[in-house]
Amino acid sequence: MRSRGVSFPGLADLAIDVHDLKKTYRTPFTRKKVEALRGVTFGVERGHIFGFVGPNGAGKTTTIRTLMGLIRPSSGSATLLGHPLASLDARKKIGFLPESPYFYDYLDVGELCDLAGRLFGLAPAVRKQRADALIEKVGLGPARGQSLKKLSKGMLQRAGLAQALMNDPELVVLDEPMSGLDPIGRKEVRDLILELRDQGKTVFFSTHILSDVEAITDRVAIIARGQLQAHGKPAELVSHHLQGVEVTVKLPLPGGGAATPPPGLKTPELHASPVPASIDAALTRGATRVRRVGDELSLTLAAGTDVDAWIARAHAAGAKVLQIAPRHETLEDLFVRQVAGADRSAAGEDHAEP
């Protein structure tokens, strides 16, 4: 696992190479110093999908805006495709989708793509051909003639993706691309990102949605309070030590455990007869999480629990074991752990300040 402040000599061919990037603002009237980025260092290999995750206000968007030349860094350096920040040569090869994109609402998606194509210096025929293909790819064909102000947030996001890909970029930078999309839209964007990777492009995207990161990224970085907390392959970042054991058992209750629900109760499956105390004690001993639905009880047994002994106790109590599976750390666990650690560090620093 890579952590903050480490350089990456092992990563040879980097599409994005960021070293000790810092950004400090001053608030308009009080002139109070705000450290948005506090020395961010990471690298993104060419041809990879890189997920950039962090809670709100962590510095994700500031990092991306700095890379895209919208914000000037206070210190530090970065290169994109081997070019320095704000290089026009780099931007010719980069496609960018801003966070919650705002476009000229009087344009339609075709005109938006055409404007992007003009700025990339594409010939009219190429602009038209690419715009047509991309509008179909992002699923906006039926809405092609509508002005952008009439599109939903999800459709705007798709329009933003289309304009970002007009130059057939080598590097695609997407700030919260799944934001505002329904589950089908999210899947389509995930598929599009995978397709871009298959075409040899590098994709760098930020998100809050950890399941998307786990599903498609080659590498991931977690940022919190302006500092990188972890960086590497998702499978390497999470701990491989057993975190516990997930068990589901069927309870030995008369009538399947489901009591007659009171009239008007909409979720009768959650209304169950009480578990006899002896059975409850036998099964929940050593459990860190217990959830019951009807006559099924799901538990997480703490790591180190003697699972054989627990199963024997369950059988003795008349419960039937339906499922048993080891529980390893997930990216969500890691995320929560890292963010909580950053919060504690920040709280410590705040206390230390006079």
Place this chain on the structure above:
Amino acid sequence: MIGRIWAIALNTFREAARIRVLYGILVLVVGSNLLAILLGQLSRHEAGRVARDVGLAGISLFGSLTAIFLGVFLLYTEVARRTIHAIVTKPISRWEFVVGKYLGMALVLTVLVGVFALAMVGMLVAQGAGVGSGVVKAVVLSWFEVLTVAAIAILFSSFSTPFLSGIFALAMWVIGRLTPDLEAASRSAAPWIRATTKIALEIVPDVHLFAVSGRTLDGSAVSVNGEFVRWSYVGLASVHGLGWIVALLALAAVLFHRRDFV
């Protein structure tokens, strides 16, 4: 580079053409021309002069106010609405963006000045007054005045809020128009006031050069109603205006280049 600037200019033109205030200003200009016909009826044998004065004043006043309005808002809204995020992250320099925005505005203002001038000519024809080369020269000068004022507004808009930018640009326009009067007034003032006024007037664009009805710098009396400036003066004044426009845009580009878009 030209293609990118032109793309921004065309987009700005489309954006500005959707601003309903501009159509309100058009109605105001046509209304002022109709008022000029009424005023002309009240004057004896001076209907044509009144029509020309009101028409040209309308072009200068409404054109400059429109230039300030567009210059102040069009650049600011790009930043405030974050539409700029998807633009300046493309292979376009910020100075190209500023110049493109300015050219788009200049295009809109040119159309507006053209419509204002047509309305004035229509009124003059209706009044039976002649439309000589003096009127054409005055319109050309007013056009350059409007373009210079737009550059002033863009400069302030590149680093300030619309409210402050509007006030600063309006102040510079008024001071520029009153330069000869301020110079005359400062002659009898204390030396430090004279020096301060001189410095202040040096850094304000000489928009009074474009309003030549009255007395020009060389002291000769001219009027759009009688003898008017030569084409060589119009040419020199236009080049002077272009110089200011380039300088103002260059400064705006430098300031815009340093901005963070958060």
